[in-house]
Amino acid sequence: MTPVPRLGDDARASGWDRSADPEKDPALIPDPATTDVPAQLRKAIEDAMARYPDSRSAAIPALHAAQELHGWCSPEAIEQVACVMQVTPAYLDSVASFYDMLENHPVGRHSVYVCTNISCSLRGADALLAAIGEAAADDADFNVRSFECLGACDIAPMASVDGVYVGPLSIDDVPQLLDDARSGRPVLPDKQLATRLVADPRANSQQFPPHAVEQGSSR
Amino acid sequence: MLLLKDIDEPGLNTLPVYEARGGYAALRKALEMTPADVLSELEASGLRGRGGAGFQMGKKVSFLPQGSMDKYLVCNADESEPGTFKDRELMQKNPHLLIEGIVIASYAAGADRSFIYIRGEYVLQADVLDAALAQAREAGYVGEQILGSDHSLSLVVHRGAGAYICGEETGLLDSLEGKRGNPRLKPPFPANQGLYQGPTLINNVETLSTVPAIMTMGAKQYAELGVQTSTGTKLVSISGHVQRPGNYEIELGIPAREIIYGLAGGPPVGSEIKCWFPGGSSAPVLTPDDLDVPYDFDSLAKAGSMLGSGAIIVVDDSTPIVELALKVAMFYRHESCGKCTPCREGTNWTVKMLQRIDSGEATPMDLDIMASVQDHIIGNCLCVLGDAMAMPIGSMIAKFRDEFEAHIEAARARAGLTLGSVPADEQALLAHGTS
Ligand SMILES: Cc1cc2nc3c(=O)[nH]c(=O)nc-3n(C[C@H](O)[C@H](O)[C@H](O)COP(=O)(O)O)c2cc1C
Ligand code: FES
Numbered sequence: 001m002t003p004v005p006r007l008g009d010d011a012r013a014s015g016w017d018r019s020a021d022p023e024k025d026p027a028l029i030p031d032p033a034t035t036d037v038p039a040q041l042r043k044a045i046e047d048a049m050a051r052y053p054d055s056r057s058a059a060i061p062a063l064h065a066a067q068e069l070h071g072w073c074s075p076e077a078i079e080q081v082a083c084v085m086q087v088t089p090a091y092l093d094s095v096a097s098f099y100d101m102l103e104n105h106p107v108g109r110h111s112v113y114v115c116t117n118i119s120c121s122l123r124g125a126d127a128l129l130a131a132i133g134e135a136a137a138d139d140a141d142f143n144v145r146s147f148e149c150l151g152a153c154d155i156a157p158m159a160s161v162d163g164v165y166v167g168p169l170s171i172d173d174v175p176q177l178l179d180d181a182r183s184g185r186p187v188l189p190d191k192q193l194a195t196r197l198v199a200d201p202r203a204n205s206q207q208f209p210p211h212a213v214e215q216g217s218s219r
Numbered sequence: 220m221l222l223l224k225d226i227d228e229p230g231l232n233t234l235p236v237y238e239a240r241g242g243y244a245a246l247r248k249a250l251e252m253t254p255a256d257v258l259s260e261l262e263a264s265g266l267r268g269r270g271g272a273g274f275q276m277g278k279k280v281s282f283l284p285q286g287s288m289d290k291y292l293v294c295n296a297d298e299s300e301p302g303t304f305k306d307r308e309l310m311q312k313n314p315h316l317l318i319e320g321i322v323i324a325s326y327a328a329g330a331d332r333s334f335i336y337i338r339g340e341y342v343l344q345a346d347v348l349d350a351a352l353a354q355a356r357e358a359g360y361v362g363e364q365i366l367g368s369d370h371s372l373s374l375v376v377h378r379g380a381g382a383y384i385c386g387e388e389t390g391l392l393d394s395l396e397g398k399r400g401n402p403r404l405k406p407p408f409p410a411n412q413g414l415y416q417g418p419t420l421i422n423n424v425e426t427l428s429t430v431p432a433i434m435t436m437g438a439k440q441y442a443e444l445g446v447q448t449s450t451g452t453k454l455v456s457i458s459g460h461v462q463r464p465g466n467y468e469i470e471l472g473i474p475a476r477e478i479i480y481g482l483a484g485g486p487p488v489g490s491e492i493k494c495w496f497p498g499g500s501s502a503p504v505l506t507p508d509d510l511d512v513p514y515d516f517d518s519l520a521k522a523g524s525m526l527g528s529g530a531i532i533v534v535d536d537s538t539p540i541v542e543l544a545l546k547v548a549m550f551y552r553h554e555s556c557g558k559c560t561p562c563r564e565g566t567n568w569t570v571k572m573l574q575r576i577d578s579g580e581a582t583p584m585d586l587d588i589m590a591s592v593q594d595h596i597i598g599n600c601l602c603v604l605g606d607a608m609a610m611p612i613g614s615m616i617a618k619f620r621d622e623f624e625a626h627i628e629a630a631r632a633r634a635g636l637t638l639g640s641v642p643a644d645e646q647a648l649l650a651h652g653t654s
Contacts, residue, residue, distance in 0.1 A: 057395060060379065060394070060397065061377075100381030101339045113340070117301045117546070118534075118543070118547065118550075119301070121546055122459045122538065149300070149302065150340050151298050151304045151306075152304055153459070154304055154465045154466065156459075198223060199463055200466065202223075
């Protein structure tokens with residue numbers, strides 16, 4: 001029987017499986033006098049903090065901003081956020097290790113989230129993920145990962161490329177998808193979710209009387 | 220059509236087009252009434268929550284304590300139930316409808332601070348909301364003394380960072396407070412002690428987006444839509460093996476067949492439906508025998524499933540049930556926050572047992588163990604994420620047991636194992652289910 005790790009790579013409870021070093025003193029709240037924080041990042045974090053009654057609510061937006069700058073939630077990134085928010089690095093680490101979009105390891109700067117949840121996998125997502133993974137394998141600029149349902153099962157199988165939803169994708173789309181992302185062009189413009197109309201033709205008031213349902217026609 | 224009316228109108232996401240179509244008239248009407256009268260309208264409408272649990276919205280508002288204190292309204296826009304994509308459509312194409320609904324609901328609830336917790340993956344939708352919110356603020360629909368009334372409301376769009384559990388209302392609150400999204404012990408319920416320990420009303424995007432229509436039509440007329448215990452219209456996200464996947468607005472109570480075949484075109488030519496999830500992947504699966512069940516909260520519950528988030532996933536007969544079960548279980552294992560043992564371990568064990576079935580290492584008695592693992596999860600955790608795996612997996616084992624057994628046999632044969640070859644010590648371990 002092949003041993004299965006107690007918590008597979010995919011288990012959410014990760015973040016608990018990293019062992020602590022009991023010899024090391026806990027990191028303190030960084031001293032603003034000795035911690036360098038890029039001005040732009042500082043401003044983004046302070047703006048976020050000002051939006052909430054309790055400034056700690058800004059943890060996720062602040063980590064997002066730091067990740068944008070550093071590429072991932074590196075110890076340096078966490079240190080800078082901790083300095084501006086005046087919380088411990090450990091607190092931010094607990095947050096960063098919980099959420100899928102916050103990276104705890106260095107990754108390529110182009111993120112490609114391929115949805116492999118039910119509706120997408122029923123329509124070929126696993127083969128798509130394999131194809132994208134293979135095509136981008138030698139390019140360190142890409143962070144290709146499988147993702148849970150991205151809320152776009154109507155365009156299954158789909159992916160989110162640097163935050164832009166595209167689908168339905170076929171394996172033939174893979175080269176252009178990567179090329180577009182690499183060169184900073186809009187990714188697969190014809191397949192972007194942003195251009196999709198609602199599937200229900202009756203929803204389009206130009207074609208159907210808008211009160212069709214109110215009159216009970218669908219009963 | 221209430222929610223999807225004019226949905227593809229160009230520019231509907233901007234204030235002038237929204238106003239030209241009668242937008243924010245419902246808010247004006249509400250502000251001329253007393254908050255108590257608005258609340259009675261919401262109660263009379265019979266509107267039930269569209270996020271999953273189907274709790275009466277008006278009743279939830281009435282649970283908030285009276286008196287002056289900091290009260291909050293949080294819109295749940297985390298939308299991560301597999302198969303669900305209706306809130307995305309509403310926010311992207313008609314953001315002002317949601318904002319108007321939030322302002323009206325906050326007036327009824329006496330809340331003066333509000334948040335939209337939107338999943339971080341919805342970048343476009345969050346940007347659209349931010350732009351719409353800036354316009355609404357500028358026009359005086361959000362902010363201090365809205366439209367000259369005594370009611371003030373701040374609204375912040377808060378982007379999450381990818382975690383299904385942050386759709387669960389108390390996990391959402393912890394996440395919004397800047398922590399890991401672990402659910403809280405209930406009671407106290409959010410209506411008493413929610414965000415920052417203050418009374419908090421939490422509703423789904425679609426629930427809140429329905430509020431303006433109720434104000435415009437009047438609760439009485441709204442309640443005439445649908446069926447008695449499930450009033451109004453509902454957005455249904457339909458996906459999987461259908462010809463026309465997408466969002467459809469239906470009147471609650473129409474037969475599921477009409478949605479799956481009539482609107483979405485049924486499964487591809489040449490294949491038949493094997494099973495379908497009526498309300499996201501957390502809902503127990505139904506079979507083709509159930510296609511004539513009316514699509515409403517109580518009828519689906521009576522049929523042994525639930526309406527959930529209103530997401531129908533259709534699975535055709537080409538899909539092995541074990542593969543489907545594994546996909547479902549892996550999702551919940553990945554998304555379990557790890558706080559409660561039955562959920563953390565139960566989801567992990569279920570995945571491992573399904574993998575054993577697939578690799579030919581399982582025996583038929585594993586099915587009973589797996590079913591009992593599901594029974595031990597249900598009702599034993601802080602939130603229902605574990606139940607949300609246990610219910611569909613349990614339903615698959617119950618309804619497709621023959622196929623599970625055949626799969627086990629076929630996989631064993633492929634692996635060169637026969638039933639008699641399981642060593643005695645391993646059989647004993649399997650019987651305990653704790654190896
Ligand atoms: C694991 C889990 C995930 C959930 N995800 C969502 C979600 O993504 N969106 C949502 O509106 N409700 C979700 N819910 C339901 C919420 O807890 C809550 O019932 C709902 O937001 C209340 O709003 P409503 O009454 O308007 O439906 C989830 C519940 C659980 C247990
Ligand atoms: S299953 Fe892929 S977007 Fe929902």
